[in-house]
Amino acid sequence: MQWIRRFYASTIGKKVVMAVTGLLFTGFVVGHVSGNLLVYKSPQALNAYAAFLKGSAVVLWGVRLTLLASVALHAHAAYSLTLVSRRARPESYDQLDRQAGTWSARTMRWGGVLLLVFIVYHLLHFTVGSVHPSFSHTDVYTNVVTGFSVPAVAVFYIVAMLALAIHLHHGVWSLFQTLGINHPHTNRLRRVFATLLAGLVPLGFVAIVLGVVLGWVH
Amino acid sequence: MNLTLRVWRQEHAQISGAFVTYPVSDINPDMSFLEMLDVVNEGLIARQETPIAFDHDCREGICGACSLTINGIPHGPNRATTACQLHMRFFADGDTIVIEPFRAKAFPVVRDLVVDRASFDRIIAAGGYVGVSTGSAPEANALPIAKAIADRAMDAAQCIGCGACVAACPNASAMLFTGAKVMHLGLVPQGQAERSDRVLRMVDQMDAEGFGGCTNYGECHEACPKEIPLEAIARLNGDYLRAALSSREEDAA
Ligand code: HEM
Ligand code: FES
Numbered sequence: 470m471q472w473i474r475r476f477y478a479s480t481i482g483k484k485v486v487m488a489v490t491g492l493l494f495t496g497f498v499v500g501h502v503s504g505n506l507l508v509y510k511s512p513q514a515l516n517a518y519a520a521f522l523k524g525s526a527v528v529l530w531g532v533r534l535t536l537l538a539s540v541a542l543h544a545h546a547a548y549s550l551t552l553v554s555r556r557a558r559p560e561s562y563d564q565l566d567r568q569a570g571t572w573s574a575r576t577m578r579w580g581g582v583l584l585l586v587f588i589v590y591h592l593l594h595f596t597v598g599s600v601h602p603s604f605s606h607t608d609v610y611t612n613v614v615t616g617f618s619v620p621a622v623a624v625f626y627i628v629a630m631l632a633l634a635i636h637l638h639h640g641v642w643s644l645f646q647t648l649g650i651n652h653p654h655t656n657r658l659r660r661v662f663a664t665l666l667a668g669l670v671p672l673g674f675v676a677i678v679l680g681v682v683l684g685w686v687h
Numbered sequence: 688m689n690l691t692l693r694v695w696r697q698e699h700a701q702i703s704g705a706f707v708t709y710p711v712s713d714i715n716p717d718m719s720f721l722e723m724l725d726v727v728n729e730g731l732i733a734r735q736e737t738p739i740a741f742d743h744d745c746r747e748g749i750c751g752a753c754s755l756t757i758n759g760i761p762h763g764p765n766r767a768t769t770a771c772q773l774h775m776r777f778f779a780d781g782d783t784i785v786i787e788p789f790r791a792k793a794f795p796v797v798r799d800l801v802v803d804r805a806s807f808d809r810i811i812a813a814g815g816y817v818g819v820s821t822g823s824a825p826e827a828n829a830l831p832i833a834k835a836i837a838d839r840a841m842d843a844a845q846c847i848g849c850g851a852c853v854a855a856c857p858n859a860s861a862m863l864f865t866g867a868k869v870m871h872l873g874l875v876p877q878g879q880a881e882r883s884d885r886v887l888r889m890v891d892q893m894d895a896e897g898f899g900g901c902t903n904y905g906e907c908h909e910a911c912p913k914e915i916p917l918e919a920i921a922r923l924n925g926d927y928l929r930a931a932l933s934s935r936e937e938d939a940a
C-alpha cells in the first residue's frame with residue numbers, strides 16, 4: 470500500500486481524488502434532484518420514492534458511508550492543496566493580472582467551504598431532523614413543505630444552490646483535465662456539459678424551494 | 688518616450704525588498720524592453736548607484752533566461768513573447784511600468800529581478816531525458832513516427848523553461864513546465880521505456896521543490912511565450928495516474 474501513500478502525498482494524486490469524489494457527487498446530485506422533483510407529482514409519489522431508497526439498510530448505509538467518506542476526502546484534499554499553494558508563493562505580487570481563468574475557477578475554495586457548511590446543515594435538517602421544526606421519519610413531503618416555509622432556511626438553500634452551480638461550472642469541466650482527458654474532439658463538449666449540469670441541477674433544487682415559498686407545493 | 692518605472696529592488700533572498708521609482712526619458716520606441724533597462728542602468732552607473740540586476744542571455748526569445756513580471760504579466764503584455772522580444776513601442780509615452788521578479792517559493796530571489804530557477808533543472812534531472820546507447824547514430828528512418836505525433840511532441844518540446852507558467856499561476860504550480868516535458872517524451876517512441884518512472888520521479892521532485900498544485904485556471908498557458916497547450920497538464924495527470932496504478936518500481940521514490 471506504499472503506492473497509495475505516495476500517490477495521495479502528491480499534488481496530482483490529491484487532485485485526482487478530488488476529481489473522482491467530485492464525479493461521484495455529481496452523479497449523486499443528478500440522481501438526487503431527479504428523484505426530489507417527484508415533489509411536483511404528488512405527496513404519495515415522493516414518500517413512496519423515499520421509502521424505496523430506505524428499502525435496503527445495506528444499500529442505504531453503503532451509499533451514505535461512501536458519500537460521507539468522499540466528502541471527507543474531497544475536503545481534506547482541498548484543504549491540503551490550498552495550504553500547499555499558499556506556501557508556494559510566500560511573497561505576493563504587487564500586481565498580478567488575470568489573463569484567463571473563469572470566475573468559477575477562482576471561487577472553488579470559498580464556494581467549497583459554503584457547500585461543506587450546507588451539507589452538514591442539510592443532513593441535520595432533512596436526514597437527522599434535529600434542526601427541523603416538525604420532523605417526521607416517514608412523511609418526507611410534509612418535511613419539505615414545513616422545512617422551506619421558514620424564510621431564512623429557504624434563502625440559505627437558494628444561496629447554497631448558487632454556490633453549487635458555480636462549483637459545478639468549473640468542477641465538472643476541470644475533472645476531465647485532472648483525469649487526463651483533453652482532446653480537441655471533446656473539449657468544446659465538456660465545457661457545454663459542465664455548463665448545462667451547473668445550470669440544470671441547482672435550478673431543479675431551487676424549483677423545489679421556490680415551489681414551497683410560492684405555494685405551488687403545499 | 689518618457690516613462691516612470693517602479694522596479695523591485697532586493698539585495699538578496701535573506702532581506703526584504705521594496706519598489707523604487709525611476710523616471711526615465713528619451714527611450715527609443717524601437718528598443719527592446721531589456722535595452723531600455725540597459726539605458727536605465729547606464730544612468731544608474733553614471734550616478735554611482737547599483738544597477739538593476741535582471742536575467743538575460745540570448746535576447747532572441749529562445750533561451751528562457753529573461754524573467755520579468757511587467758505590469759502584472761510575466762514577460763509583459765504581448766502574447767507569446769518573451770520580455771527580451773518585447774519592444775517599447777507597445778507602451779505609451781508617459782506610462783508607469785511596474786517590474787517585479789517571477790515570484791514563487793521555488794524561485795528564490797538572487798538579486799532584484801533575478802531569481803534562481805535551479806528547481807526546474809532538478810525536475811529535469813529527476814526524469815526529463817531519455818537513456819540512449821552511445822556509439823554511432825542510429826539510421827534515421829528506422830523509427831517511424833507519425834507526422835501528427837511528431838508535431839505535437841515538437842509543440843511540447845518548445846518549452847524554454849523560463850518559468851513564466853509558475854510566475855503567472857495563482858498557485859505557483861509548475862505543472863505546465865513538467866507536463867511539457869512529460870508530453871514531449873511521452874509521445875515519441877524513444878521516451879516509452881522510462882515513461883512511467885519519468886512521470887513519478889518528476890512529480891515527486893516538483894512537489895519537493897515547493898511548487899503549488901494545479902487548479903486548472905489556465906493562466907500558465909496565457910503567459911507562456913511558447914504557447915504550451917493545457918493538454919500537457921492533462922497528459923501529465925493521465926500519465927501520473929496510470930504510472931501510480933501500474934508501476935512495479937516500489938523503490939523508485
Ligand atoms: C464538502 C465540501 C466541498 C469542498 C470543501 C469543495 C472544495 C473543492 C475544491 C477546493 C476544489 C478544487 C478546485 C480546483 O482545483 O480548482 C473542488 C473541486 C471539485 N469539486 Fe468540490 N468541494 C466540496 C463539495 C463538492 C460537491 C458537493 C460537489 C458536487 C456536487 C463537488 C464537485 C467538485 C468537482 C467535480 C470538482 C473538480 C475536481 C477537479 O478539478 O478535478 N464538490 N472542490
Ligand atoms: S533572453 Fe533568452 S529568451 Fe529572453
